[in-house]
Amino acid sequence: MCRKKAIAVKRIILDNRGHFMSDREIFRIKEAAEFLTVSESWLERSDIPRSKLGGNVVFLKAELLAYVEAHLTHSVRRPRK
Numbered sequence: 001m002c003r004k005k006a007i008a009v010k011r012i013i014l015d016n017r018g019h020f021m022s023d024r025e026i027f028r029i030k031e032a033a034e035f036l037t038v039s040e041s042w043l044e045r046s047d048i049p050r051s052k053l054g055g056n057v058v059f060l061k062a063e064l065l066a067y068v069e070a071h072l073t074h075s076v077r078r079p080r081k
Contacts, residue, residue, distance in 0.1 A: 025061045032059040036068065 024031070032048075033040045043059075048067045050059050 026053070027059045027061065027064070029057055029059070032064060035061075035066060 019071075025037055029040055029043060031042045036043065038046075048059060049063045050057050052058070
């Protein structure tokens with residue numbers, strides 16, 4: 001008797017080097033901006049925690065996700081007519 005396995009469909013996002021961004025834990029500024037879909041300049045001005053690693057500014061995926069969760073708005077404003 002065959003048992004069917006449940007297969008979860010996962011959104012896959014590749015960075016410019018072909019790495020799976022969803023699997024990465026540390027991002028450089030360009031990668032973090034792509035992950036959050038914001039500009040690099042916005043990210044540089046933001047108050048998202050960052051660290052230095054080997055002379056590079058890096059962001060931890062957990063910190064990026066925590067920032068997004070803390071700043072989510074649950075209401076969507078409709079444009080005025």
